[in-house]
Amino acid sequence: MVGRRDFLRMSGVILAGAFAPACARQSGVLGPLWPGGDPFSLGVASGEPAPDGFVLWTRLAPDPLSKDPGSPGGMSGGDLGLGYEIARDEGMRDVVQRGSATAEAAFAHSVHLEVTGLEPGRPYWYRFTSGAAQSPIGRALTAPAPGAPLAKLRFACASCSNYEAGYFASYRHLAAENPDLVLFLGDYIYEYIETKRPTVRKHSDDVEPTTLPGYRNRYAQYRLDSDLQNLHGSVSALVTWDDHEVQNDYADRWSQDFDDPEHFLQRRAAAYQAFYEHMPLRPSRVRPRSGSLDLYGRFGFGDLLEFSVLDGRQYRSREACYAKPDHGGGHVETDASCPELRDPHRNYLGPAQESWLAASLSKSRARWNVIAQDVLMAQLRERLPDGKIGFWTDDWNGYPVSRRKLLQTIHDQRVQNALVLSGDIHSFWANDLKLDFDDPRSPTVASELVGTSITSYGLPYDRFAGYLADNPHVRFFDSRWRGYMVSDVTPERVTTRFQAISNPQDPNAALSTLATFVVEDGKPGPVRG
Numbered sequence: 001m002v003g004r005r006d007f008l009r010m011s012g013v014i015l016a017g018a019f020a021p022a023c024a025r026q027s028g029v030l031g032p033l034w035p036g037g038d039p040f041s042l043g044v045a046s047g048e049p050a051p052d053g054f055v056l057w058t059r060l061a062p063d064p065l066s067k068d069p070g071s072p073g074g075m076s077g078g079d080l081g082l083g084y085e086i087a088r089d090e091g092m093r094d095v096v097q098r099g100s101a102t103a104e105a106a107f108a109h110s111v112h113l114e115v116t117g118l119e120p121g122r123p124y125w126y127r128f129t130s131g132a133a134q135s136p137i138g139r140a141l142t143a144p145a146p147g148a149p150l151a152k153l154r155f156a157c158a159s160c161s162n163y164e165a166g167y168f169a170s171y172r173h174l175a176a177e178n179p180d181l182v183l184f185l186g187d188y189i190y191e192y193i194e195t196k197r198p199t200v201r202k203h204s205d206d207v208e209p210t211t212l213p214g215y216r217n218r219y220a221q222y223r224l225d226s227d228l229q230n231l232h233g234s235v236s237a238l239v240t241w242d243d244h245e246v247q248n249d250y251a252d253r254w255s256q257d258f259d260d261p262e263h264f265l266q267r268r269a270a271a272y273q274a275f276y277e278h279m280p281l282r283p284s285r286v287r288p289r290s291g292s293l294d295l296y297g298r299f300g301f302g303d304l305l306e307f308s309v310l311d312g313r314q315y316r317s318r319e320a321c322y323a324k325p326d327h328g329g330g331h332v333e334t335d336a337s338c339p340e341l342r343d344p345h346r347n348y349l350g351p352a353q354e355s356w357l358a359a360s361l362s363k364s365r366a367r368w369n370v371i372a373q374d375v376l377m378a379q380l381r382e383r384l385p386d387g388k389i390g391f392w393t394d395d396w397n398g399y400p401v402s403r404r405k406l407l408q409t410i411h412d413q414r415v416q417n418a419l420v421l422s423g424d425i426h427s428f429w430a431n432d433l434k435l436d437f438d439d440p441r442s443p444t445v446a447s448e449l450v451g452t453s454i455t456s457y458g459l460p461y462d463r464f465a466g467y468l469a470d471n472p473h474v475r476f477f478d479s480r481w482r483g484y485m486v487s488d489v490t491p492e493r494v495t496t497r498f499q500a501i502s503n504p505q506d507p508n509a510a511l512s513t514l515a516t517f518v519v520e521d522g523k524p525g526p527v528r529g
């Protein structure tokens with residue numbers, strides 16, 4: 001445990017205010033050494049590129065998995081100043097900005113530095129310093145100026161990285177693709193402890209977190225993984241969450257286990273805060289308050305594309321027809337067993353996010369309008385043993401009225417090239433999004449691409465492959481592979497590769513391309529390339 005006062009006492013120096021920037025400015029003068037461990041053990045990250053800057057992240061954690069709840073990451077005491085530098089080159093020689101950032105004690109000594117004043121549309125390199133300690137050098141990207149012509153962009157999508165289920169070779173291969181951006185679509189951590197299926201490594205505390213110290217240590221453990229840490233250090237991120245950042249299949253205040261909602265909201269607040277503390281999120285835009293966190297947002301990249309990043313968990317109505325044992329979370333219902341499925345008062349995004357999204361999409365002038373979110377949007381009819389058709393209640397299939405409303409907006413507002421990106425379902429899918437899924441003649445109004453899991457166990461392949469005959473809008477499905485998606489965007493088309501690793505239990509797993517799908521400008525629906 002290193003408190004600020006201890007740190008200064010042990011290093012034998014007394015400095016007023018933020019000492020680290022002073023050290024950084026006086027090159028050649030070594031600052032105080034950090035006793036007890038590398039404060040930058042969790043690495044660095046960048047996110048939310050804007051035309052004039054981005055957010056830079058780190059968290060001081062000399063003892064990252066500290067079991068003392070009073071000293072998260074081995075830190076105690078108040079806010080701490082540290083230095084930062086931003087350069088135009090990898091070697092950090094052409095420094096264009098340096099200054100001081102604050103590691104906030106209230107947020108586990110994490111740093112969320114909003115950098116401005118940079119040139120649009122180019123890479124930068126950065127590092128933090130504290131005393132004699134230096135962070136790894138990270139790479140970050142600024143977005144092109146609004147509306148400026150952009151010829152191409154490469155982004156990758158990751159979701160569902162269960163630490164216990166496998167090694168993060170997917171993250172290593174993803175970083176090696178050199179994407180301009182990585183999108184995390186949820187289930188970045190898993191809260192539960194695996195008890196039934198094979199594991200290759202264990203969550204460090206071997207207990208499901210319900211408190212802030214527990215969630216903090218879960219994130220810290222994931223960030224100690226060198227493949228994930230290197231990915232964050234080399235690629236700027238846009239992030240959203242799904243359920244496992246809090247609890248499996250939760251919806252707003254509703255726990256799958258029927259916990260008292262007031263009690264569950266305390267747990268959710270802890271989980272949301274830990275998420276914020278570990279993600280490169282803009283504090284002026286996203287900051288935990290009163291147990292909630294307004295995560296959804298819009299990110300433009302010149303005239304080429306605009307990302308609408310959604311929050312599919314915080315505002316949704318409770319799962320349909322939950323009031324049966326084991327039905328607090330996702331389960332399969334038919335229209336007959338659960339008329340509530342189509343209750344127009346139920347809502348997936350919540351009214352505020354829903355109208356924000358409709359307004360964003362309607363006024364966008366981008367060539368591609370990418371909706372990045374957590375769960376499967378396409379209808380999935382599941383043929384049950386008795387011949388009836390069921391729907392999974394935890395994804396958009398549990399909220400068909402909200403889905404229809406969004407697709408109607410895309411259709412009516414003539415939103416240009418709507419492309420939905422999804423995770424959660426641990427399998428690759430390429431889908432036509434139909435205006436009305438219940439009418440086979442209905443037009444396709446958008447495309448959906450679903451990435452598989454980084455490591456999380458796949459769906460039973462044979463069972464789901466058996467559903468495809470009832471879902472002609474599904475153009476591709478495969479649940480047998482772990483991996484990610486990488487998309488190359490030009491004004492003419494988006495070309496997406498479904499990237500699969502050979503074996504999640506092998507830290508040196510090889511990579512191959514399972515399939516390629518192309519969406520052409522002006523032609524909704526992914527086509528096999």
Ligand code: FE
Pocket residue numbers: 159160161187244424425426456
């Ligand atoms: Fe998952």
Ligand code: CA
Pocket residue numbers: 187242243244424
């Ligand atoms: Ca999920």
